[in-house]
Amino acid sequence: xxxxxxxxxxxxxxxxxxxxxxxxxxxxxxxxxxxxxxxxxxxxxxxxxxxxxxxxxxxxxxxxxxxxxxxxxxxxxxxxxxxxxxxxxxxxxxxxxxxxxxxxxxxxxxxxxxxxxxxxxxxxxxxxxxxxxxxxxxxxxxxxxxxxxxxxxxxxxxxxxxxxxxxxxxxxxxxxxxxxxxxxxxxxx
Amino acid sequence: xxxxxxxxxxxxxxxxxxxxxxxxxxxxxxxxxxxxxxxxxxxxxxxxxxxxxxxxxxxxxxxxxxxxxxxxxxxxxxxxxxxxxxxxxxxxxxxxxxxxxxxxxxxxxxxxxxxxxxxxxxxxxxxxxxxxxxxxxxxxxxxxxxxxxxxxxxxxxxxxxxxxxxxxxxxxxxxxxxxxxxxxxxxxxxxxxxxxxxxxxxxxxxxxxxxxxxxxxxxxxxxxxxxxxxxxxxxxxxxxxxxxxxxxxxxxxxxxxxxxxxxxxxxxxxxxxxxxxxxxxxxxxxxxxxxxxxxxxxxxxxxxxxxxxxxxxxxxxxxxxxxxxxxxxxxxxxxxxxxxxxxxxxxxxxxxxxxxxxxxxxxxxxxxxxxxxxxxxxxxxxxxxxxxxxxxxxxxxxxxxxxxxxxxxxxxxxxxxxxxxxxxxxxxxxxxxxxxxxxxxxxxxxxxxxxxxxxxxxxxxxxxxxxxxxxxxxxxxxxxxxxxxxxxxxxxxxxxxxxxxxxxxxxxxxxxxxxxxxxxxxxxxxxxxxxxxxxx
Numbered sequence: 039x040x041x042x043x044x045x046x047x048x049x050x051x052x053x054x055x056x057x058x059x060x061x062x063x064x065x066x067x068x069x070x071x072x073x074x075x076x077x078x079x080x081x082x083x084x085x086x087x088x089x090x091x092x093x094x095x096x097x098x099x100x101x102x103x104x105x106x107x108x109x110x111x112x113x114x115x116x117x118x119x120x121x122x123x124x125x126x127x128x129x130x131x132x133x134x135x136x137x138x139x140x141x142x143x144x145x146x147x148x149x150x151x152x153x154x155x156x157x158x159x160x161x162x163x164x165x166x167x168x169x170x171x172x173x174x175x176x177x178x179x180x181x182x183x184x185x186x187x188x189x190x191x192x193x194x195x196x197x198x199x200x201x202x203x204x205x206x207x208x209x210x211x212x213x214x215x216x217x218x219x220x221x222x223x224x225x226x227x
Numbered sequence: 228x229x230x231x232x233x234x235x236x237x238x239x240x241x242x243x244x245x246x247x248x249x250x251x252x253x254x255x256x257x258x259x260x261x262x263x264x265x266x267x268x269x270x271x272x273x274x275x276x277x278x279x280x281x282x283x284x285x286x287x288x289x290x291x292x293x294x295x296x297x298x299x300x301x302x303x304x305x306x307x308x309x310x311x312x313x314x315x316x317x318x319x320x321x322x323x324x325x326x327x328x329x330x331x332x333x334x335x336x337x338x339x340x341x342x343x344x345x346x347x348x349x350x351x352x353x354x355x356x357x358x359x360x361x362x363x364x365x366x367x368x369x370x371x372x373x374x375x376x377x378x379x380x381x382x383x384x385x386x387x388x389x390x391x392x393x394x395x396x397x398x399x400x401x402x403x404x405x406x407x408x409x410x411x412x413x414x415x416x417x418x419x420x421x422x423x424x425x426x427x428x429x430x431x432x433x434x435x436x437x438x439x440x441x442x443x444x445x446x447x448x449x450x451x452x453x454x455x456x457x458x459x460x461x462x463x464x465x466x467x468x469x470x471x472x473x474x475x476x477x478x479x480x481x482x483x484x485x486x487x488x489x490x491x492x493x494x495x496x497x498x499x500x501x502x503x504x505x506x507x508x509x510x511x512x513x514x515x516x517x518x519x520x521x522x523x524x525x526x527x528x529x530x531x532x533x534x535x536x537x538x539x540x541x542x543x544x545x546x547x548x549x550x551x552x553x554x555x556x557x558x559x560x561x562x563x564x565x566x567x568x569x570x571x572x573x574x575x576x577x578x579x580x581x582x583x584x585x586x587x588x589x590x591x592x593x594x595x596x597x598x599x600x601x602x603x604x605x606x607x608x609x610x611x612x613x614x615x616x617x618x619x620x621x622x623x624x625x626x627x628x629x630x631x632x633x634x635x636x637x638x639x640x641x642x643x644x645x646x647x648x649x650x651x652x653x654x655x656x657x658x659x660x661x662x663x664x665x666x667x668x669x670x671x672x673x674x675x676x677x678x679x680x681x682x683x684x685x686x687x688x689x690x691x692x693x694x695x696x697x698x699x700x701x702x703x704x705x706x707x708x709x710x711x712x713x714x715x716x717x718x719x720x721x722x723x724x725x726x727x728x729x730x731x732x733x734x735x736x737x738x739x740x741x742x743x744x745x746x747x748x749x750x751x752x753x754x755x756x757x758x759x760x761x762x763x
Contacts, residue, residue: 040690048689052417059424067440069433073719080719082711084431087703088438091424095417102413119688127472131465135677143670178657185653189471197650204654208661212290219293222661225668 042109044119049103056095064088127188134184142177143223146170164224171209174221178205230603237616241307241624244617245300258303262621265308266628267636269315273322274640276329276648278655280316281579284309285460286655288583289452289662292590299593302614306587307621313580314366314625317560318633321358322640325552326351336524337531337555344547352638356493357549358556359634361501365509365557367626369564372513373571374619380572381601388598390713391724395733397706400519400575401699402737406744407518409692416741418691422699423706425449430704432711450675452586453663454700457676458693459579462683464656469684471649493549501553504534508557515558516565519577519698523559530558564622570596571615574705575698582697589701 040048065071070083147160149172154163163169182201187193213221228236246254265287272283291308295301324335325342338358345354388396405415429436429448439445508530515526534554535544542548567584569577574597576582588594593610600611663672686693710724717723725731 063438068437069435082714084433084437087707088424088427091420091427094420095424098413098416098420102411105413123473124469127469131468139673182653182657185468185656186650189468189649191475200650205657208658212661212665216293219665220668222664223670225664226670
C-alpha cells in the first residue's frame with residue numbers, strides 16, 4: 039500500500055477528475071442525456087454509461103479518501119512513489135523516445151530529398167528498398183540502443199550490434215514475407 | 228446438426244482446415260501448424276525472464292491479425308497460436324526458476340523454493356522433469372473440466388438470463404475482479420470505472436461522437452488493441468526500465484557450474500508418488516482458475532501450502548523436494564484451462580491471457596465468446612459452436628504436444644534465462660510498437676500507445692490494478708448494450724435492473740463482494756491472498 043499522503047493525494051485527484059467529468063465534461067460533450075425521450079419513446083441516452091462510470095469513480099475515490107484519512111500517519115509504511123530519479127529517468131526516456139521516433143519519421147524522406155531522384159517523391163518510393171527501411175532502421179536502432187545504454191549507464195558497441203541485428207530481424211518478420219504490410223513510418227507518407 | 232456432429236465438425240475444422248503445405252500428399256492444416264508454432268514460442272518466451280505468456284500473446288496478436296486478416300478462416304489459426312503460447316509459457320516459466328533461481332513468470336516464484344535447491348544438488352534434470360510432468364497433468368485436468376463445464380454453464384445462462392440479468396452479471400463480475408485483484412478494492416473499482424469511462428469515448432449511438440471534445444483525434448474512439456497493449460505491456464516495460472535504471476545492477480557475474488548427478492530421470496514409481504500432490508493441486512488450481520480475476524499465483528500458493536501439509540518425505544518442502552515443485556506447478560498450470568470457463572460460458576475474461584483470446588475473437592469477428600456460442604441448433608448449423616469445439620481440439624492437441632515434446636524443448640531452453648533484461652526489454656518495446664503500427668499504419672497509434680503506457684505505468688506505481696481496467700474496457704460495449712436493451716424491454720422502467728430476483732441477487736452480491744474484501748486486516752491474515760494481490 040502507498041503511504042497515507044500519497045493515497046490522500048491520489049483519491050483527491052480522482053475525485054476531482056470524476057466530479058469534473060460528471061458535472062462539466064459529460065453534459066457538455068454528449069448529444070443526449072442519461073435518458074432520452076424521442077417521439078414518446080424513452081431510451082437510454084449516450085451520457086448514461088460515462089455518467090455511471092464517473093459517478094462510480096467519484097464514490098470509490100471518496101470512500102478511499104475517507105479510509106486514507108482515517109489511517110494513522112505513524113502506521114504508514116514509507117513508500118516513495120516519485121522522486122528526483124523518476125524525473126531524471128523520464129527526462130532521458132522522453133529524449134530518447136522522441137528523438138528516435140523523429141528520426142524514424144523523417145530519416146527516409148530527408149535522405150530521399152538529398153540523394154533520391156528529384157522527379158519522384160518519397161511517397162512513390164515508400165515501399166521500395168532501401169528507402170522503406172531507412173527510417174525504421176535508424177529510428178529502431180537508436181531506440182533500442184539508446185534505452186539499453188540509458189539503463190546500463192554506458193554505450194557499448196556489442197549492444198549496438200544487438201540493436202542492429204534485432205531491427206533487421208523485425209524487417210525479416212514484418213516486411214519480407216508480406217507485400218501488404220508497411221513498416222513505420224511508411225504508412226504515413 | 229446433432230451435438231456429437233458439432234463436436235466432430237469442430238475436430239475436423241481444426242485438422243482439416245486450410246492447408247499450409249503438404250507432405251507426401253498429406254495436407255498439413257494451418258491451424259495445427261500455428262498451435263505448434265505458438266507452443267514453441269510460448270516455451271522459449273516463458274523460459275525468458277521478463278517475458279511471460281500474456282506478454283507474448285499481446286505482441287503476437289497484431290502480427291497474427293496482419294498475417295491472417297479478418298475472415299472467419301483466421302479464427303482457428305489465430306486462437307490456436309494464442310492457446311499454444313498460453314500452454315507453452317506455462318511450462319517454460321519453471322525453467323529459469325529451477326536453473327537460475329529467477330522465476331520466468333510471477334507464479335513460478337514458489338517453484339524456486341524447491342527447484343533451485345534441487346538444481347544446486349545436481350538434480351536439475353529431475354526437477355525440470357517433475358515440473359513438466361506436474362504442469363502438463365494439471366493443465367490437461369483443467370482443460371477436461373473446461374470442456375465439460377463451459378457448455379453446460381453457457382446453456383443454463385442462455386436459458387435463464389434475460390438482458391437485465393446479463394447486465395447485472397457483468398456488474399457482478401467487474402466488482403469481483405475489482406475487489407479481488409490488487410491491494411485495495413476501492414482502487415480496483417476506480418480502475419474498472421475508468422475502463423468503462425475511457426471505453427465510452429466516441430462509442431455511443433448518437434451522430435455526435437461523445438466525449439471527443441470535438442477533436443478529430445478522438446473521433447474514431449480509442450483503438451482497443453493499442454490501448455490494451457499500452458496499459459498491460461508498455462506500462463510494465465516502463466516500470467521495468469525505471470527499476471533497472473534505479474538499480475543498474477552489475478550483470479554478468481558468472482555463477483559456478485554445479486556438477487550434475489546421474490540420477491536425473493523421473494521413473495514411473497516416482498511419478499506415481501507425485502500423483503497425490505499433482506491431483507490435489509490440480510483441483511485447487513481449477514477451482515481458483517474458474518473464478519474471474521483470481522490468478523495462478525494464489526493457486527500456486529494454496530497448492531504449495533496443501534502439499535506441504537500432505538508431505539511426509541525425508542526432504543522437507545523448501546529444501547529441494549520434487550513434491551514441492553509438483554504441488555506448485557500442477558496448481559498454477561491448472562488455472563489456465565479453467566480460466567476460460569467464464570470466457571466461454573459468460574463472455575467475461577477472467578485473466579490477462581483470456582483477454583487476448585477475446586480480443587482476437589472480437590477483432591476477427593464471427594465468434595463472440597459467451598453463452599450464445601453453445602446453441603446446439605439442429606435446424607441450422609451454428610458456426611460459432613464448431614469454432615468452440617475446434618478451439619477445444621486445439622487445446623487438447625497442444626496438451627498432447629506438451630506431453631510428447633514439451634519436456635525436451637523445455638530442458639533445452641535454459642540458455643534463454645541468460646538473456647539480459649536490459650537488452651531484451653527495449654527490443655520488446657520496438658517489437659510492440661512495430662506490431663501496433665503494421666496494423667494501424669498511422670503514427671497516431673504511437674501517441675495512443677504511449678498515452679496508455681503512461682496510464683499503465685502510473686497505475687502500477689500508484690498500486691492501482693490494471694486488470695479491472697482492461698476487463699471493464701473490453702466489457703463496456705456489452706454492458707451498455709445489455710442495459711439499453713433491458714431498459715427498452717422494461718418499458719423505460721427506472722428500476723429495470725432491480726425487477727428480477729436473479730438480477731437483484733447479482734447486484735447485492737456485487738456490493739457484498741466489495742464490502743467483504745474491504746474489511747481491514749483481511750489481507751494480512753492470509754499470506755496467499757496477499758501474494759496474489761501483490762502479483763496483481
